[in-house]
Amino acid sequence: MAGNPKTLFEKVWTSHIVAEPQGEPALLYIDLHLIHEVTSPQAFDGLRMTGRKVRRPDRSIATVDHNVPTTANRLVIEDPIAAKQIETLRKNCADFGITLYDVESPRQGIVHVIGPELGLTKPGMTIVCGDSHTSTHGALGALAFGIGTSEVEHVMATQCLPQSKPKTFRISVEGELPEGVGAKDIVLAIIGRIGTDGATGYVIEYAGSAIRSLSMEGRMTVCNMSIEAGARAGMIAADETTFSWLKGRPFSPQGAAWDVAVTEWRKLASDPGATFDRELTIPAIEIEPCVTWGTNPGMVVSVTAAVPDPAAAKDEADRRAFTRALEYMDLKAGTPIEEIAIDRVFIGSCTNSRIEDLRAAAKVVAGHRVHANVRAMVVPGSQLVKAQAEKEGLDAIFREAGFEWREPGCSMCLGMNPDILQPGERCASTSNRNFEGRQGRGGRTHLVSPMMAAAAAIKGHFTDVRTWEFRRAEVLA
Amino acid sequence: MERFRNLTAQVMPLDRVNVDTDQIIPKQFLKRIERTGYGEFLFFDWRQDPAFELNNPRYKGAQILVAARNFGCGSSREHAAWALGDYGFRCVIAPSFADIFHSNAGKNGILLITLPEDQVQTLLDRAAKTGNYKLTVSLEENTVRDEHGFSTTFSIDPFRRYCLLEGLDDIGLTLRYAADLDAFEKKHDAEFWVTPRTPETMNA
Numbered sequence: 018m019a020g021n022p023k024t025l026f027e028k029v030w031t032s033h034i035v036a037e038p039q040g041e042p043a044l045l046y047i048d049l050h051l052i053h054e055v056t057s058p059q060a061f062d063g064l065r066m067t068g069r070k071v072r073r074p075d076r077s078i079a080t081v082d083h084n085v086p087t088t089a090n091r092l093v094i095e096d097p098i099a100a101k102q103i104e105t106l107r108k109n110c111a112d113f114g115i116t117l118y119d120v121e122s123p124r125q126g127i128v129h130v131i132g133p134e135l136g137l138t139k140p141g142m143t144i145v146c147g148d149s150h151t152s153t154h155g156a157l158g159a160l161a162f163g164i165g166t167s168e169v170e171h172v173m174a175t176q177c178l179p180q181s182k183p184k185t186f187r188i189s190v191e192g193e194l195p196e197g198v199g200a201k202d203i204v205l206a207i208i209g210r211i212g213t214d215g216a217t218g219y220v221i222e223y224a225g226s227a228i229r230s231l232s233m234e235g236r237m238t239v240c241n242m243s244i245e246a247g248a249r250a251g252m253i254a255a256d257e258t259t260f261s262w263l264k265g266r267p268f269s270p271q272g273a274a275w276d277v278a279v280t281e282w283r284k285l286a287s288d289p290g291a292t293f294d295r296e297l298t299i300p301a302i303e304i305e306p307c308v309t310w311g312t313n314p315g316m317v318v319s320v321t322a323a324v325p326d327p328a329a330a331k332d333e334a335d336r337r338a339f340t341r342a343l344e345y346m347d348l349k350a351g352t353p354i355e356e357i358a359i360d361r362v363f364i365g366s367c368t369n370s371r372i373e374d375l376r377a378a379a380k381v382v383a384g385h386r387v388h389a390n391v392r393a394m395v396v397p398g399s400q401l402v403k404a405q406a407e408k409e410g411l412d413a414i415f416r417e418a419g420f421e422w423r424e425p426g427c428s429m430c431l432g433m434n435p436d437i438l439q440p441g442e443r444c445a446s447t448s449n450r451n452f453e454g455r456q457g458r459g460g461r462t463h464l465v466s467p468m469m470a471a472a473a474a475i476k477g478h479f480t481d482v483r484t485w486e487f488r489r490a491e492v493l494a
Numbered sequence: 495m496e497r498f499r500n501l502t503a504q505v506m507p508l509d510r511v512n513v514d515t516d517q518i519i520p521k522q523f524l525k526r527i528e529r530t531g532y533g534e535f536l537f538f539d540w541r542q543d544p545a546f547e548l549n550n551p552r553y554k555g556a557q558i559l560v561a562a563r564n565f566g567c568g569s570s571r572e573h574a575a576w577a578l579g580d581y582g583f584r585c586v587i588a589p590s591f592a593d594i595f596h597s598n599a600g601k602n603g604i605l606l607i608t609l610p611e612d613q614v615q616t617l618l619d620r621a622a623k624t625g626n627y628k629l630t631v632s633l634e635e636n637t638v639r640d641e642h643g644f645s646t647t648f649s650i651d652p653f654r655r656y657c658l659l660e661g662l663d664d665i666g667l668t669l670r671y672a673a674d675l676d677a678f679e680k681k682h683d684a685e686f687w688v689t690p691r692t693p694e695t696m697n698a
Contacts, residue, residue, distance in 0.1 A: 032688075078690070137691065158518065177664060179653075274692075
């Protein structure tokens, strides 16, 4: 330390600087490049046109997630354009020597689920992917951010990226989270307070006792949605929770190397006295189960509240956006959130498709039936999550209740595959974006936690999970 | 990459906050493997509304888009920049932009200009009320002007400006530091605790 306390971000940043040319962005070394079918084909094409290779195939991993059907028979993709995109990734990975976890692989899954669960993601690493939710990996103490396709090509060719140094923003959530309130509610509450551009230009470090008490899955949910506040990345310092979660994973260090690694990872936490460009503290006790009512994740209220009045907006531009959002969502100001009826429920996405998310939802669902007006589906984040859930009998709980139990992929989070909302359908979704048309043109998305989505599926409308009647809680205790 | 120097062009106003990349180019068009041909799908869903600005003949041929704050938020899809560029937009002016979109635009020769909210509002109002409203943008002088007395300077990251002015290939620029990269990598590869797959776990 030597009298110069540093933040977690600064430590990771500094240890990855390849060059710092005068008057130019720093060249940042990238430890892991995650690749999927949608944002990579043009990058591989660029390499071919310039005669370049992938510099470090061993630091690259690919999977298919965005386009893949989630039905049992998914080897044949009916959409010829999607099929071609996936076929292109297969060819590109073969040509450039990159490991691909394809549809049939037991390791296939959403790229931000498989990175951590395989132990590819580690504390202190720099990680990029052509996907904005790369911020997820920051939950393990990595600096991870989404990039565009030109940058994907840049990383493939050089394993570096020119980057301007972001500012730092520490958000501390202090105290004990109330029962029924979880990671998703924390991050929605944060975005509700600071807005969808509240952290633009910053890397967020999440801290405080409520964050420390979260499981790894919960931490990933929080970091995942950093981008929805405009942040470049979100990070949480690695601790005992991280180490015990990582130990024994396929790509985690083993034996004596594990101990060396943990010693190194421990050094990364922000030093006492380190300063941040901005700070915010939120008492955990103030956080309630959240439901978005509008067309961006910052348009969010507590489940016990009502749809807000545009008159409450902070300025004229926001007022118009509020009014437009209410029109799109077909909602009236003053309607209690709990009176909003839904047609669909989606439990999945890189935000909330991990084993703990499924356990939490299953606990709510056990012993209940999906409401007659609702079509509900669970899409596990990866083959490994799916296998674990099936081992624990969660699939049976969901199926018995009337949920569809599907194959892993991004699915209805963005509806690039056949899983979409029909125009006018209203969905309680555990995903990350409620933008207009996100889950299907004309579809209306309300973002919620897995427990809240599960409860809405049963009731047919939003309901406060804090008052839930758990019928078979003992099975899943 | 195409150079950006100076541009005098028609303006299209889009007076909406938080325009996300899902609106700029909806997901159904991301399945293609090409870099071109996205212009006809720009703002696809919003275009279904006949009153949407892109359908207004008075903005036909616009190359400058003026929008409200936090333009380009959401998904990292570079298709958003490709769609804007392919449609013919070469410059977007707004009070603020999302980070990833900012980077993507620059790599496609699209100049993003950040101006204070009141100035952007002036431009939005003038573009909506004045027929054939044009702006002159000079990246050489860092200025934005119209023919009705509006004139302002803007600041831009000097390196981003240089790359746009010269139309430089980023990868080529990075490769100037190939020796630094080789040296860094040699040392860094030994730090197995931040390596995704070590020789021991390569085939795990």
